[in-house]
Amino acid sequence: MKLLFEKSIKGTSGHYVAPSDVPEYRLDTSLLRGKEPVLPELSENDLSRHYTQLEKRSFGVNDGFYPLGSCTMKYNPKINEVTSHLEGFTDVHPLQPDDTVKGCEEVIDLTKQALCEITGMDDMTLTPAAGAHGEFTGMMLIRKYHEKRGDSARTKVIVPDSSHGTNPATGTMNGFTVVSIPSTPDGYVDLDALRAAVGPDTAGLMLTNPNTLGLFDRNIKEITEIIHGAGGLCYYDGANLNPVMGISRPGDMGFDCVHLNLHKSFSTPHGGGGPGAGAVGCKEFLKEYLPEDFSEAEEGAKAKMEAHPDSVGKVRSFHGNFLVVVRALTYILSLGNEGIPAAAVQSVMNANYFKVLLSKKYHCAEPGLCMHEFVISMEEEHKEKGVSALDIAKGLLDEGVHPPTIYFPLIVHEALMPEPTDTESAATIEDAAEKFLRVYDKAMADPEAAHSWPLTTVIGRPDEVAAARRPHLRWEPDGEEEFGE
Amino acid sequence: MGGYLSVNEADKKKMLSAIGVESEMDLYKDIPEDLLLGRKLNIPSGMSEQEVLGKLKKIAAKNKVYPTIFRGAGAYRHYIPSIVGEVTAKETFLTAYTPYQAEISQGVLQSIFEYQTMISELTGFPVSNASVYDGATAAAEAAAMCRDKKHVRTLVSAAAHPDVIRVMKTYAWAHGASIELVPTKDGVTDLDALSSMMDSTVGSVYIASPNYYGQIEDVSKAAEIVHASASKLIQGVNPIAAVLLKTPAESGADIAVGEGQPLGMPLSWGGPYLGFMAASDSMMRKLPGRIVGETTDGKGHRCFVLTLQAREQHIRREKASSNICSNEALCAMTAAVYLAAMGPDGMKEVAGQCTSKAHYFADRLASVGFKRTYPGEFFHEFVTDTPVPSSTVEIALDRADILSGLPLDDSHILWCATEVNTKDEMDRAAEILKEVTQR
């Protein structure tokens, strides 16, 4: 398919802006760029069709089952889009006087209150723009806490080997040394290894619970006590909150701060990779360190700063991804105190049902019940027949199913990690299970053929090695050859 | 109770029996009893869609939507063609995950590749990433790209946006570094002061042009000074101004970053916005976040993939310099649709009108006693002195449903005009101010 630039027809751009009604002012040519930027010129019809074509070459939650583990691809309610498009939210300048943005402040307050209750935290900031951004913020709180106490020896952050890749990277961004501790064979934190790892240099622990194997760590209280006993703090990665929201709270498990991905548990759309929002909650003793949720440019900023002298600072301009927060609040208000735990329960029921159905053929990394997701290992099949997790994933594409997360967590070889989410029906799960099983049989029957899947998608497997060896990161105006469909 | 579940009681019964448990709560047998909440959440009961919409409409109505805005300071009201919102509301774009499965994500990947090309064109640099959270975090990430054991210092112009400075400070603190402010002189960065602050331990220098006060900086001269110490220059860019002004690449900067909100994103009380980042080839592998590249599939068809992934957190883990995963992909698409809809002529028209209207407005304000504070050329924002307290100005214009320029202090106001402001609006504001000063 051609690029916008290759479809450009000179002189066909639409006219959207009213003509100027003031005298023209020209800047001195010494200030101006030498060459105009090359931008595509398309009629609105051609432009509109271009994106409709692109839409057909994409896969959203509406296109089919989307069991992407640890990503919580649940249905994104339509009402979220209506409320977040209200003019009273979209057309408000971030630096308006305080008394003209009472509605925005109410959205923030209501959302904070609800999320504090759901997590068992005492205060919350909604300014981080994504989960990783929330992690960064949360770990800054821990760093600030030790710094304020003059405890400069606490330089190490403990991260289990089953953690999300963001956890170690976040530790490093905060200047911590990351200490990885092993999991037990049954997938839990190894308490002995944890005890051996903690000491006067322990700043804290970063943990996902339920963990990336889809297991709720039943020793969680003991884990957080070991960290606290050593003088460290406990950080809860909320990427997997969905199965326990309204059921069990990180605050009660002993965590001191958390981040939540509003684009996972709270139904705001993923947008092809953002925008999301990463709320960060903390216990009372950390709240003075929370980032500033006002702009340094706004009315009374100085007084507001002076009122929060120990804040870690500011993690994003203005007030964060406000419209994402509006969507999350809409979801919370819709579900309420019955709907939130009901969604959690259903996510767990769906995952376990799917696990039971897939276990007819696939080998699960851990036996028994899971939370909202579970992990399959293709290690045996790969050894015996050369069928890899990647082959299964690509085979699923031909079945119209979005593949699960693959090759994660790292501690399971040839991993496939499905998370069906709460919004799928029994029939959808049964249908998906049939497809998973069919792909399994086909791959085992003809492993060679499986390596060339998918067959029905608009492109075959892309050459990622060539892409990375000779990066081609933009369209060039000249010398481009024509490409067909 | 509102909810989006797709199973009924009969389904539940069937599922529980297949799983082999008696009740829903049996699914949670791994959670120790004392960790179960065991009560209802202390939040309101669920509501119907009708009630939720009613409630949020009421809340939204508590905000004031100004028909006329002369305030910019990092967030700008521009005209947004209808097609922009329509395209980005497409359900598939809205709900898709990050395009890791390239075979079924060519649409999203191609749209990012097109976006990267446009950012390259605006900045003059060959490489753009797929976006970061906003302009302030883009600046902070750029500074981190240039920081290593030998280059620990980061200098930031005091004429940068206060939020950009604050966010850069916060990130630097987390990295165990700090930033130093380069003072201003006449509303622009004091390049003599910059010279005297430079040494070989400076990793990077950040200067925005147009800067927070709307002034156009001498970036070329700054680049010479910075490069004399073998440091990197990061230029903050307004993407609308970039259509007209010398590109960061032409001025000799090494990295361009900026707030992409003016490219089709509504004000939205500050977000979601779009951080864009572009750089020279030599900085390519230091760029944070996702990058889309062109390649071919087994049949030789052109296709697009996420590439250079070994830079990223999910592979490099504790060795990654940034932990970013989610970016602002839908906002990047918004920017691309906006730029494509406007086309080169439309963008020149918008940038030209911004310049003309801001200069007309500056003249009108000067004629009623609000003289520009600084000499030198500006784009679509400028600072004036105010003969009456700036809060008086804000209140007087608010009565006429006009959002005034941003009070910087009691006697200075930062004004902005874009293509959406009409001559009538500017004349009316000037008339009101004339009355205020004569009272």
Next chain:
Amino acid sequence: MNTPKELKYSKTHEWLKEEADGTVTVGITDYAQDKLGSLVFINLPSEGDEVTEDESFCDVESVKADSDVMSPVSGTVEEVNSELEAEPEKLNEDPYGSWIAKIKPSAPAEGLMDADEYEEFCSKEDE
């Protein structure tokens, strides 16, 4: 697996060749390139860098991994093979022709294996 007899080998799969002028030439082994898969980038050290035995002195990237290359010897980097920046595939195609760096040792390298020992070491790693 190709294991030239004239070279020495480290447990972290680097090869080392002692040159007549007292410097050593260093690269990654055939076994290493095979395990790493198609390499897409090498982050070379700089000339003049001080390197330490058994510590990372450069890294190589495949599509899905970033791996450290350990220095088999302590010393100073005298020369790097900058051709590899443009053509990282040479590390796969010709691992023993694609030297990474020439290092002037500050002390003799210890604990290196000869070709036979290295082959045996690799066959154990594969078990």
